[in-house]
Amino acid sequence: MQTPLFLGQDNTDIGYIINILYIAMFLVLVFWGEKIQTRIRLRDIEYALERLRLMRDESVKFTKEKLKKYGREEINRFLDNYLEFVTIPPVDMDPAGVVWKLDHIVKTAEDRVRSEIKQIIPDLDESHVLNIMNLFEASYALNYYYKVVRHYYILSKKTSSYILIIQLQAILPQVMMEAEAYLGALQAFSSGQPIGDGAGALVAARLMRGGEIFDIERDNVCTVKNIQGRRVYFMKAKGPGGAVGTPGDALMKLSEKESFKMIFMVDAGLKLEGEKTGSIAEGVGAIIGGIGTEKYKIEEVATKKAIPLYGMIIKMSLKEAITPMTKDVLNGVEEAHQLLLKRIVEKSSEGDTVMVIGVGNTMGIAQ
Amino acid sequence: MVTRWASPSRRVSALEKSPVSLLVPFYFFLLGLLILFSLILLVQGVTGAGRNDSVTNMLFIMTGLTGLVSTFYMIRRYQLSVQKTLKERKIVVLTVEECSKCSYKAVRPFREGDYVYGYGEECPRCPKSLGDTGVENRMVITAIYLEGGRQEERY
Numbered sequence: 005m006q007t008p009l010f011l012g013q014d015n016t017d018i019g020y021i022i023n024i025l026y027i028a029m030f031l032v033l034v035f036w037g038e039k040i041q042t043r044i045r046l047r048d049i050e051y052a053l054e055r056l057r058l059m060r061d062e063s064v065k066f067t068k069e070k071l072k073k074y075g076r077e078e079i080n081r082f083l084d085n086y087l088e089f090v091t092i093p094p095v096d097m098d099p100a101g102v103v104w105k106l107d108h109i110v111k112t113a114e115d116r117v118r119s120e121i122k123q124i125i126p127d128l129d130e131s132h133v134l135n136i137m138n139l140f141e142a143s144y145a146l147n148y149y150y151k152v153v154r155h156y157y158i159l160s161k162k163t164s165s166y167i168l169i170i171q172l173q174a175i176l177p178q179v180m181m182e183a184e185a186y187l188g189a190l191q192a193f194s195s196g197q198p199i200g201d202g203a204g205a206l207v208a209a210r211l212m213r214g215g216e217i218f219d220i221e222r223d224n225v226c227t228v229k230n231i232q233g234r235r236v237y238f239m240k241a242k243g244p245g246g247a248v249g250t251p252g253d254a255l256m257k258l259s260e261k262e263s264f265k266m267i268f269m270v271d272a273g274l275k276l277e278g279e280k281t282g283s284i285a286e287g288v289g290a291i292i293g294g295i296g297t298e299k300y301k302i303e304e305v306a307t308k309k310a311i312p313l314y315g316m317i318i319k320m321s322l323k324e325a326i327t328p329m330t331k332d333v334l335n336g337v338e339e340a341h342q343l344l345l346k347r348i349v350e351k352s353s354e355g356d357t358v359m360v361i362g363v364g365n366t367m368g369i370a371q
Numbered sequence: 372m373v374t375r376w377a378s379p380s381r382r383v384s385a386l387e388k389s390p391v392s393l394l395v396p397f398y399f400f401l402l403g404l405l406i407l408f409s410l411i412l413l414v415q416g417v418t419g420a421g422r423n424d425s426v427t428n429m430l431f432i433m434t435g436l437t438g439l440v441s442t443f444y445m446i447r448r449y450q451l452s453v454q455k456t457l458k459e460r461k462i463v464v465l466t467v468e469e470c471s472k473c474s475y476k477a478v479r480p481f482r483e484g485d486y487v488y489g490y491g492e493e494c495p496r497c498p499k500s501l502g503d504t505g506v507e508n509r510m511v512i513t514a515i516y517l518e519g520g521r522q523e524e525r526y
């Protein structure tokens with residue numbers, strides 16, 4: 005009778021082959037196991053990197069194609085230069101006053117790009133210049149993602165550092181998601197479609213309808229309306245170009261001559277995974293994104309004059325924020341609009357002056 | 372996995388496909404070989420192929436089954452990815468126009484130059500008065516949004 009045998013312990017040909025294979029595999033895995041894993045991971049990263057490069061090239065190509073109708077060759081060269089454009093943040097060892105320096109630097113950078121585009125294509129109206137800048141920024145972001153991932157890829161290859169490779173591979177899915185969002189944004193940016201980030205601006209635009217509109221500071225529009233006995237200022241970035249405006253500057257200027265009882269802010273906000281797009285979260289504080297300079301100014305005004313800051317966030321993912329506004333976001337806008345009107349009446353009393361700021365990129369949304 | 376509703380990404384997908392178009396038949400060729408190999412192993416295991424060694428037969432059967440299951444899993448995954456690509460392509464941006472006089476509402480595909488609270492087309496219901504400058508009879512665009520606006524899978 006045959007006793008049960010382990011694999012390959014019988015004396016058949018197949019048994020020998022399996023035996024040898026097992027020993028070989030064992031040795032290979034012991035000596036080169038980590039190397040093989042590294043190689044596999046690196047190939048994954050390589051694939052992602054290649055996709056990032058394709059996306060970057062596609063974005064640049066798309067932008068150049070879109071700019072062809074203006075018939076200026078220089079704009080292509082400017083775009084190539086712009087991809088390597090650097091904005092150096094101010095030194096923050098002594099943080100006092102650093103916000104104003106940053107504000108100055110950012111505005112200078114924006115002015116430079118804006119004036120250069122205008123110089124190349126002189127008969128372009130303001131909203132198109134802004135849309136082109138947004139397009140440029142998408143290419144810039146994609147190029148940046150590509151360059152950073154490439155940097156770490158090459159570095160981890162050179163040092164063959166397992167930890168570095170694992171870290172890079174761990175963040176890659178998120179990087180790819182964001183890069184794809186930017187790629188998806190191109191279509192909206194090039195044809196001036198409202199994007200999800202414009203939700204706050206759209207709420208303000210809806211409330212501004214019918215009022216007399218005036219420009220204030222850089223890229224902002226403002227109007228005053230009477231809502232059940234309250235003097236309500238509505239403000240947003242000036243559309244339909246892709247501007248975000250400078251609500252901080254505008255608020256500082258307005259609060260010189262007006263004493264606001266409260267400030268309401270509406271903005272698009274990033275949702276956490278699992279939250280519903282277009283749902284509204286109410287809260288307190290200066291609800292505005294970006295590098296923080298406008299937020300600082302608004303907080304300064306509010307704190308100095310003890311004005312309560314109320315806010316509303318319309319939630320969406322990054323992708324929904326920079327691609328054409330979805331129906332869910334639009335429903336959120338409708339809801340925020342109604343809720344805001346209700347809150348203005350609830351929180352203030354007759355005769356008060358109230359400020360409402362619709363924050364966000366106002367591309368494709370006039371007033 | 373690139374979203375396919377925007378034309379630039381559509382072109383990226385075309386770029387991605389050029390090497391893929393060669394790879395796909397090769398992939399299926401490999402899968403076919405795998406199925407064949409698994410089946411042979413399975414048949415050998417079941418019939419015993421002249422050996423009365425139950426461990427080897429068992430091993431053959433297990434390997435064959437694993438091969439078959441994993442092949443069908445791979446084919447299914449490929450099908451799903453193709454379906455997803457096709458589904459994502461059908462998304463369109465729409466413009467909603469409203470007449471301020473008769474509140475007639477129309478939805479049409481987005482055209483370049485449209486923006487919210489800009490002027491849209493002429494209202495088909497309101498009669499065009501003579502000496503009209505052109506703007507008075509036109510509808511106002513009240514919304515622009517992405518049709519079928521769910522871009523993400525629901526969990």
Ligand SMILES: [Zn+2]
Binds near residue numbers: 470472473474475496
């Ligand atoms: Zn009408």
